């Protein structure tokens with residue numbers, strides 16, 4: 001039976017997969033990926049489909065939906081909690097569990113869609129914190145070496161919205177992730193001004209884990225950044241582009257920007273788009289910029305994948321023409337010519 005990928009992506013677009021498998025245990029996932037590699041069948045490893053855009057013609061190859069949700073954990077009062085979770089488990093369910101049980105570190109990453117296994121790929125982050133702060137190790141199947149390889153935190157190559165897994169696309173099948181978190185009632189320091197204001201705190205102060213989770217979800221919902229079947233602005237992949245990190249000489253006058261690593265500067269992609277003439281709610285054929293957030297490209301109902309891709313291309317062209325800066329896609333494309 002052919003499976004349409006539109007029902008497996010948050011854009012709700014994407015045509016059929018030639019082959020579609022659900023891997024509920026890691027041996028099965030490794031067998032499926034190894035067999036496809038041996039036969040040179042293209043592979044799409046699928047989590048929650050919240051950071052991909054699949055073409056209307058679908059994916060000519062094997063889709064492997066990661067559904068391993070097993071876990072193991074040990075908690076002691078000195079080193080805190082070491083929790084290993086299977087790649088297919090829902091990310092936000094796990095965050096909620098940590099908040100409820102008093103494990104500190106993931107509260108600012110509440111409300112992000114997707115799976116545990118995809119989280120290390122772009123070192124998911126939000127509201128001043130990212131995954132790298134709580135990861136102890138990532139266990140993978142290396143499709144080139146054809147063996148299971150575990151990377152410690154420092155070997156994962158985590159940087160701003162990237163990692164060795166993103167740098168080497170299609171090499172690593174992530175099997176599970178181990179988190180190390182301390183136990184406590186209070187959050188990591190609040191580093192994001194908007195969140196501090198919502199919690200009525202100064203930056204660097206902390207609040208209870210639950211309060212932080214609630215505040216983050218409330219802010220995100222106002223921006224259309226929590227999946228909601230009643231809100232078409234959430235038929236998206238979140239931010240379509242990352243914030244460009246550039247040489248300070250390249251920063252346009254007046255641009256919203258922040259210091260980044262190695263003397264470089266991170267420019268707000270949203271500022272670049274808005275100042276290149278792209279605005280919230282703008283439509284191009286069936287696709288639309290979210291009415292709540294300029295960085296979210298959306299499917300308001302009947303958009304095709306090619307229309308969403310055309311809108312993304314349009315945004316890149318406008319920013320390139322106006323500022324000579326290349327917007328990089330955060331979202332990965334499958335089934336398109338380029």
Ligand code: FAD
Nearest residue numbers: 045047048049050051114115117118124125126174237238
């Ligand atoms: P998918 O979209 O299924 O896959 C993404 C990529 O990872 C693909 O290349 C896929 O092949 C690969 N992949 C998936 N699982 C595995 C695995 N086990 N092994 C190897 N490769 C794998 N991101 C943030 O960083 N911060 C945010 O605040 C944020 N907010 C968002 C809000 C909304 C409304 C949406 C729709 C998206 C948001 N995102 C955010 C982006 C997205 O949720 C994350 O990137 C998430 O980690 C993707 O998970 P997924 O399981 O849906 O991955």
Ligand code: NAP
Nearest residue numbers: 125126127128192193194223225237238239243258268270
């Ligand atoms: P925003 O507050 O308008 O932030 C826009 C961008 O400005 C963010 O990308 C953020 O960078 C950057 N930023 C804001 N204040 C900053 C500061 N004090 N120092 C450094 N960078 C700062 O709101 P938003 O776009 O809704 O994002 C809120 C948070 O959620 C951000 O952390 C964002 O990354 C995350 N988010 C991500 C996605 C996604 O799909 N990737 C979707 C929704 C929200 P950072 O990205 O480095 O934080």
